[in-house]
Amino acid sequence: MGFRMRKSFKIAPGVRLNVGTKSAGISVGGKGLRYSVNSKTGSRVTVGVPGTGISYTTSGRSYNSAAYSRSQELRRLEREQAKLEELERNKLIVEIYENKIEMIKSIHKECDNKIDWIKMEKSKPPYYPEKGEKGVNEANAIEKLQAYRPSFIDKLFRRQDKKIEGFRYLIEVAKKEDEKEYNSWKELVDIAKKINNGDIQAYLDVIDEFKPLDDLVEFGSGFEFFLEDPDLIEVDFDVNTESIVPKECKSLTKTGKVSTKQMTKTKYFDLQQDYVCSCTLRIARDMFALLPLNYVVVNALEKRLDTSIGKRENEVILSVKIDRETLEGLNMNLIDPSDSMENFECNMNFKKTGGLVKVDRIMD
Template structure:
């Protein structure tokens, strides 16, 4: 890939920081990063990462909203009742799970987060003007509650007013601390946004690590490595693991309601595999363009396959594509065939319906 000398450092379970003579990269293959929601910036729903203060603007949170993902949630709810289902209901659920997995495989590219407006984040007003002696919202509310306190008859009768006053004073202290956290969070927001806008590559990788935009692909077993040498172009290696994703058997219900299991025809298996890989690549590009101010991404899909010349498994590149933001944004993601959509971009792919993918050379960055 032309990255020169590179070292790899393990910085967390499943996450490796790759440092080279010309580039820095982050490899993320671990689940668990999640989002908390706040409304400090107004009506926008924003996802924040504890300890960083970064906000990821979305249209209603990170909930996946395509029909396939909605169907998955319904099925998962039914799974919880599995023990109480009779044999026919269990069979129907098993087939539903199979069909939903195929739907999700073909819908991955439709799921993408809303772009972050880093300029808006950088220009956001502080929660309060601390330098002007102003106090924060939480402290102001707690102070008003303390100042307006009047012991009721029961408090006077049982001599609880002193204790209640002490509790209200403690609430003021806690509220002041919450305001301080909000203010520091705003400062970090501005700092991170400024660095992203300025094209600081180290900050790019920090943002990717924290937001983990491809979390649902990690659930399929995939993993990723990100590399960059300039602020407008990123290179991503996508380890597919399609053998754990694409079903090798077809499930259906018989007339009597039982599960029928048949071997997946090779042609159909390879067709699903191709759609899965291409759908993932489009999704990866969409999320990277939403998260960072990039113009171009190079994505290399890799797979571990048997090398018949040695008899050992070897990781190979099965698809390499250069995706430009301007071209990607012209696609109608609800209508496209993901495999056919590769024709819109410079790419290397050698795929046969009877044999699937074979090894290709990677594209090199212009």
């Protein structure tokens, strides 16, 4: 294999929302505490110290004043509100969990807008300075100067010259803004020409500048790009399964509590496969949207224990060569990301109770 131009960057994992039930739970009562209501004797609270035989009993009092009655009512409402807040909090915990599962399986549905480099190369400048034209900002500033008419106050305090000087200053500022816009246009056209001519370094510069995969910060700890041919790019990405795919299932019970159960191996590994394949499709889509490529090779890497050396090393668990025409023909809203790999040249070995196992890279 020939010399490869390489550029890579790492993306730090995103901040995740962690909600703990212990920190917000409302507990009422405790060991040795009982509350009872009797139609004859009224309410009664009994407090006992376990293991000592000591207890204290008091009868609830019936208050006649409106203030006391209202106070009791407010306390009751407060307790109900606390229960309601706990329920809403539990609903949020489950909703966040379900949303994360859905996002993991739907990464491929998002995509950056396609850049038309040919159209960009042919785009017209904001103005033609070589023809003596002025930019929009400068023209507007000159128009304001020409429209200026000294007011009575300006004449009275002789402020005309100062006002005119201010307008002329704004004209110079506007002129610099126009020059900046023109230079930005020129730079973009120059980049477009290089891209359309298959300049590999320009490809890498565009990737570094546009950072197309930055929004995948939560779905991979790093990306590395390899380019030898302007028709094909190879992308390595760290899947980071252990920190992304949850190992527990969360649901809401009939009583409004959060039920947390260990996820079955088959469900966990199915989710892992969908996550890896969904990321793979998204990477290819973003690369095709950004650059005039025909092929994207994606290698999914995961750190696993190499028992021969006793260290965790990167292993390729998926390698796929995706062509633009086939990818653009898929319905991203209806496909199963794992099943979609069948459309491409793909090295993937999935075990129901073992997940994705090591495979060879596709040699481009």
